[in-house]
Amino acid sequence: MDSGARVKVSLFITCMADQLVPAVGLSTVRLLQQQGCEVAFPALQTCCGQPAWNSGHAHEARRVGSTLLDAFADAQYVVAPSGSCAGMVRQHFEAMFADAPRQAAAARELAAKIHDFSQFMVNVLGVRSLPGSFPHRVTFHPSCHGMRLLGMREEPVTLLRAIPDLQLVPLPLAEDCCGFGGTFSIKLASLATKIVDEKIDHVVSTGAHYLVGTDLGCILNIAGRMQRRGLDIEALHLAELLDRAVQAGEGAHA
Amino acid sequence: VSVQALGTTLEERAERALGDEPLRKAVRFTVDRLRSGKQQGVEAIGHFEELRELGRQIRKHTITNLDYYLERFAAQATARGVQLHFARDAAEATAHALRIVAQKHARTVVKSKSMLSEEIHLNDALAAAGVDCVETDLGEWIVQLAGETPSHIILPAIHKTRAQVQTLFEAEGKVALSPDTATLAAHARRRLRERFATAEVGITGCNFAVAETGSVVVFTNEGNGRMVTCLPDTHIVMMGMERIVPSWDELEVMAQLLPRSATGQKLTTYLNVLSGPRRTGELDGAREMHVIVVDNGRSAQLGDPEFEDILNCIRCGACLNVCPVYRQIGGHAYGTAYSGPIGAVLTPLLLRDKPSAELAQASTLCGACTEACPVKIPLHDMLVSLRVRSVAAGDAPRSESIAFRLFAWVFGSSGRLALASRLARALQRFAQRTGLARMALRRAPFARLLKHRELPKPAARTFRDAWAEEQHRRRDV
Numbered sequence: 174m175d176s177g178a179r180v181k182v183s184l185f186i187t188c189m190a191d192q193l194v195p196a197v198g199l200s201t202v203r204l205l206q207q208q209g210c211e212v213a214f215p216a217l218q219t220c221c222g223q224p225a226w227n228s229g230h231a232h233e234a235r236r237v238g239s240t241l242l243d244a245f246a247d248a249q250y251v252v253a254p255s256g257s258c259a260g261m262v263r264q265h266f267e268a269m270f271a272d273a274p275r276q277a278a279a280a281r282e283l284a285a286k287i288h289d290f291s292q293f294m295v296n297v298l299g300v301r302s303l304p305g306s307f308p309h310r311v312t313f314h315p316s317c318h319g320m321r322l323l324g325m326r327e328e329p330v331t332l333l334r335a336i337p338d339l340q341l342v343p344l345p346l347a348e349d350c351c352g353f354g355g356t357f358s359i360k361l362a363s364l365a366t367k368i369v370d371e372k373i374d375h376v377v378s379t380g381a382h383y384l385v386g387t388d389l390g391c392i393l394n395i396a397g398r399m400q401r402r403g404l405d406i407e408a409l410h411l412a413e414l415l416d417r418a419v420q421a422g423e424g425a426h427a
Numbered sequence: 428v429s430v431q432a433l434g435t436t437l438e439e440r441a442e443r444a445l446g447d448e449p450l451r452k453a454v455r456f457t458v459d460r461l462r463s464g465k466q467q468g469v470e471a472i473g474h475f476e477e478l479r480e481l482g483r484q485i486r487k488h489t490i491t492n493l494d495y496y497l498e499r500f501a502a503q504a505t506a507r508g509v510q511l512h513f514a515r516d517a518a519e520a521t522a523h524a525l526r527i528v529a530q531k532h533a534r535t536v537v538k539s540k541s542m543l544s545e546e547i548h549l550n551d552a553l554a555a556a557g558v559d560c561v562e563t564d565l566g567e568w569i570v571q572l573a574g575e576t577p578s579h580i581i582l583p584a585i586h587k588t589r590a591q592v593q594t595l596f597e598a599e600g601k602v603a604l605s606p607d608t609a610t611l612a613a614h615a616r617r618r619l620r621e622r623f624a625t626a627e628v629g630i631t632g633c634n635f636a637v638a639e640t641g642s643v644v645v646f647t648n649e650g651n652g653r654m655v656t657c658l659p660d661t662h663i664v665m666m667g668m669e670r671i672v673p674s675w676d677e678l679e680v681m682a683q684l685l686p687r688s689a690t691g692q693k694l695t696t697y698l699n700v701l702s703g704p705r706r707t708g709e710l711d712g713a714r715e716m717h718v719i720v721v722d723n724g725r726s727a728q729l730g731d732p733e734f735e736d737i738l739n740c741i742r743c744g745a746c747l748n749v750c751p752v753y754r755q756i757g758g759h760a761y762g763t764a765y766s767g768p769i770g771a772v773l774t775p776l777l778l779r780d781k782p783s784a785e786l787a788q789a790s791t792l793c794g795a796c797t798e799a800c801p802v803k804i805p806l807h808d809m810l811v812s813l814r815v816r817s818v819a820a821g822d823a824p825r826s827e828s829i830a831f832r833l834f835a836w837v838f839g840s841s842g843r844l845a846l847a848s849r850l851a852r853a854l855q856r857f858a859q860r861t862g863l864a865r866m867a868l869r870r871a872p873f874a875r876l877l878k879h880r881e882l883p884k885p886a887a888r889t890f891r892d893a894w895a896e897e898q899h900r901r902r903d904v
Contacts, residue, residue, distance in 0.1 A: 186890050188838065192848055193883050195890035214894045219838040225831045227792055229814030229823065233835035240841060321794035350751040354791025356827070361788070362875040364441045367755045368791070397880030 180298070182210045183248035185241065185287065187258045188220035189389040190410075197389065200416035201254045201290055207419065208298050218244035223261040226269060228356045235269055235276075238262075242270075242279040250297065251287040254412050256319020257388045259289040264322045289319055290412055291328040291387055303335040305418030312344045312381035314351065314372070314395065316388035329387050329411055336418045345375045353394035369398045376406060384408045437760070437785050444756035450586045454578075454757045457585045458748045464691030465745065465799075472687065482684045483803040485677045486739035489669075493729065493738075496638040496671045497720070503641025504718060507703030512719045517547035520721045524549060524630070524663055525556055527717055531661050533558060533627035537619075539645065539652040540564040541632030542580060542742060543665045543721060545764035546777075549630070560630075561622045563651040565615055572599050578758030578766060580744040581689050586757045619651065629655035629713065633666035634742070635681055636718075639674040642702040643718060646685065646695040656701055662713035664701070668720050669738040681741060688745040688801040724777035733812045734776055739802045740769055746796035746806060752789050761786060768796035768806045775813055781822055787813035841891075848889050855885070 182205050190197040202212050222238035225231075241262065245251050253259045266280035294300045313333060319325040333341050352358060352368025372395060376384050384399075384406055386392040396408035409417075444450060469475040489496055501511055514520035528536060536558055544550065550571070553560040562571040566584035570577055572595040577583030584592070593606040596614050604610055631652060635644040643664050645652045656662050672678050686692040705712035728734045747753045747767030758766030763774045763783065771786040787810050790796075796806040817823060837847045857863070888896075 191890040193885050195886050195888065195893055198890040199893065214891070216891060216895070217841050219841050219844045222838075225834060227811055227814070228827065228831065229811065229816070229818035230828070230831040230835075231815050231818070233831045236835040237838040240839065244841075317791075317793035317795070321798055348795070349754075350791045350793035350795065352751060352791055354793070357788070357791045359876050361438055361441055361752075362878060363445055364752065364755055365791075365876075366879040367445055368751050371755075393883050394880070397883065400881040401879060 179209060179211045181249045182212050182293075183245055183251050184212055184214050185218060185221075185245070185251050185253040185258065186214065187253055187255045187389070189393070190254055193393065194389055194410070197254050197410045197412055200410070200412040201252070203416055204290075204294070204412060204419070205252065208294070208300060210298070213248075215244040215248070221258045221261045221266075222269075223258065224355050226261070226265065227354075231269065238266065238269060239276060242276055242283060245283055245286075246279065248286060250293065251283065252290055252293045253287065254290045254410060255388050255390075256289040256291075256316050256323050256325050257390060259287050260318040260322025262287045289323055289325055289328075289387065291319075291332055292323065292325055295328040295331050300332065301335060302337075303332070303415060303419055303422075305336045305415065305420075305422035307336050307339040307414065307418035307421065309383055310340045310342055310379070310381045311383045311385055311414070312342050312376055312379040313347070314344060314376075314384060314386045314391060315347055316386055316391045317348075317350050319387050320348065325387070329385075332411060332415060333385065336415070339418065342379045342381050344379055346371075347375075351391045351395050353390050355390070358394065365394075366398065369394055370402075373399055373402065373404070377404065382406060383414065385411050385414050387411050435762070437762070437789055440760040440762055441756050441789075444760040449588050449591070450757050451755060453586050453588050455754060457582060458754055461582075461690055461744075461748045465688060465748070466691070468687040468691030468693070471693075472683070475687070478680060478684055479801055479803060481680050482741075482801055483739070485672065485680060486741070486802045487736070489671055489673060489677070490729070490735060490738045493669065493671065496673055497668065499638040500636050500641055500671055501720075503638065504636075504643075504703070505641070507641050508706075508716065509641065509703050510715070510717045512717060514719055514721045514723070516723050517721075520547050520665070520719055520723065521549055521552040523717075523719045524665070525552060527661065527663055528553065528556070528558055528628055531627050533661070535622060535626040536560045536628045536630055537563050537622055537626040537655050537659065538567070538630045539632070539647060539655040540567050540583070541630065541665045542577070542764055543632055543667050544630065545577060547665075547721065547723060549665065561619070561626070563619050563623070563655060564647070565612065565649055565651075568615060568619065569595060572596070576759070576764065579747060580742050580765065580767070580769070582744070586759070619654075623654040623658050626659045628661045628663060629659040630663045630665065631655055633664050633670050633718070634685065635672050635678055636666055636670050637673075637675060637678055638671050640702055642700050644678060644682075645699040645701070646682075646697070647699070648692075648696045650697055652697055652699050656699060656713060657711045660713060661715045662701070662704070662717070664716070664718040666718055666720050668722050668725050684801040685741050685743045688741075688743040688799070724779070727779075728776055734772075734809060736804050737773055737776055737809065739804055740773070741802060742769075743801055745799040745801060749795040749799045751791055751793060751795070761789065768810070769804075772806055772809045772813065784813065784817045784820075784822060787817065845889075845891060849892075852885065852887070 186198045205212050219240045220237050222234035226234035263284045270276040270280045351372045352365040358365035392408045512523040550560050562568045569584040579585040631645050633643050634646045686695045704716040705714050746769050750767050753767040761770045765773050771789045774786055775783045790810045792807050794807045837843050
């Protein structure tokens with residue numbers, strides 16, 4: 174990255190982080206600022222509309238998703254702490270707005286400049302090492318949409334490896350879905366529970382104390398079920414974990 | 428016959444499967460084996476992604492020009508002495524088969540695996556006509572003895588344990604058998620040989636039909652396909668109208684893609700090519716060969732920008748093996764011949780009725796199916812398109828439509844969202860103080876989610892409020 178001008182990043186917070194886990198947003202902002210980015214939060218944004226789109230309610234999805242077209246019209250880079258939401262914009266927005274040429278053009282522009290947090294850190298900012306400390310056993314669940322809509326397989330692992338003392342242990346059948354699937358887990362609740370239970374059994378088998386992910390949908394699904402099962406494993410978003418690690422590193426050097 | 432005939436909902440069928448531990452264990456065990464087999468097969472060949480892209484292009488080209496290739500196939504097959512029949516729907520297809528069986532005065536029919544015959548319920552029609560119809564693929568025979576239908580496209584008895592197979596074979600043969608695989612397989616071979624020798628008609632499916640020479644190609648791993656096509660005097664092929672490949676060059680690609688995607692095999696053990704009935708001077712083969720080309724909802728997909736690619740499917744089952752839903756409930760919960768992601772897309776498209784439309788909900792939209800598909804059918808996108816179609820037809824539950832209308836109103840503007848989330852937080856604090864929270868949660872539309880999970884405790888402030896305050900503070904400093 175050119176070291177002269179500061180990189181201007183517009184944060185797409187995503188509705189889940191905004192409403193349920195704002196700490197993920199605060200961590201994302203801190204990490205980007207540490208990398209020298211100038212972070213803005215365009216307040217017009219709400220949500221990409223994916224919950225409605227995936228359930229077949231296209232009109233409602235467009236109404237919600239169009240807030241992003243307005244919010245990020247002037248942005249240079251848009252970064253979201255979610256492969257699912259960034260993937261929704263990248264893969265589906267143009268088709269979603271196909272009937273409205275002006276919006277379709279804006280959707281195409283947005284798709285070209287939106288990134289998931291991990292891919293932005295590694296592929297755009299070129300982050301390879303982080304001055305942090307996280308001396309714990311961690312396992313990583315690669316979220317489906319990040320992997321399959323954005324091709325994000327290596328980047329989160331690169332960031333985890335950037336923390337020198339973090340012990341990353343492989344998760345069996347890591348690429349299997351956690352069973353959240355939005356309205357799926359409401360419509361077919363016990364089936365969704367069996368799917369997440371298998372995921373959790375694999376997590377337990379690693380002996381990890383932390384499960385890290387890149388999407389809050391999966392993280393909250395797995396965390397909520399682990400809590401119900403009385404398991405003492407913390408599920409964290411990657412940005413939160415890295416932020417904690419960096420802060421712990423700073424504390425150690427102070 | 429459709430999903431409706433079952434009189435159950437997807438959720439009820441899924442619940443039943445979830446309660447069947449032997450089934451779930453057997454399915455997980457076998458799909459894991461198939462997945463690692465496929466992975467090894469893919470790694471061994473090295474250029475699988477190129478092959479996959481080639482496969483996609485071949486299928487796309489063939490389906491785009493299906494009328495041309497079908498005519499070519501028909502002309503070539505007819506020239507080689509095949510009797511060709513076209514069937515618009517399941518009723519016409521079974522009628523053709525029954526008529527041929529009746530003309531031959533056949534009392535016994537042997538079959539090798541055909542998913543199309545499952546789709547049109549051919550076995551039921553034959554049984555109703557008093558014909559003794561015997562499945563000769565080992566897995567198909569097992570499910571037939573159990574009075575069931577296949578629960579996987581390539582492994583019909585994937586849900587059965589060895590002990591269950593032993594019980595079925597002992598009941599059928601009225602003998603005591605030891606539960607080892609060799610004994611059970613030997614028993615099946617002995618019993619089925621008796622039927623091959625006496626059957627007047629053999630029925631097979633068709634993996635591919637080569638337009639260039641009018642040949643029918645059948646892949647099997649057990650050799651039963653060869654018995655079915657050679658021993659009886661009459662051979663009937665049940666062929667979906669989209670099974671065509673232009674020439675042998677394209678078949679070569681498909682013959683590699685299908686088994687590698689299905690099991691990881693380089694090729695299937697047997698690759699039968701049938702180019703017309705026995706000719707003068709030939710020593711074996713059926714004396715009469717009929718091909719019944721079946722539409723049954725397929726041609727309706729031609730030209731459809733969203734769904735035409737579903738006709739590219741080569742029925743390898745790879746999407747079933749990676750599907751998190753199939754993994755937990757197996758195939759019968761889908762309620763129709765085709766299960767897994769391909770079934771959840773294909774069945775609603777072929778049947779176009781409300782009960783089967785529900786199958787599009789049997790997915791987390793994780794996309795593993797699309798990634799596994801050897802001809803790159805965008806299955807998870809099609810599942811969304813089917814859901815859009817259901818909503819447009821007014822089939823979405825009222826509560827769901829209201830919930831999404833409310834979602835669109837609140838999230839349609841950042842101002843309304845900020846207000847709504849402040850209101851929700853105030854209500855939540857009030858409800859917690861007064862003990863109303865539990866009651867409200869039980870009545871919430873997402874209550875079912877909370878039956879098995881803890882709800883994340885929402886932070887006191889949203890990110891947007893925290894950010895606004897921070898900006899405000901900075902300005903004041």
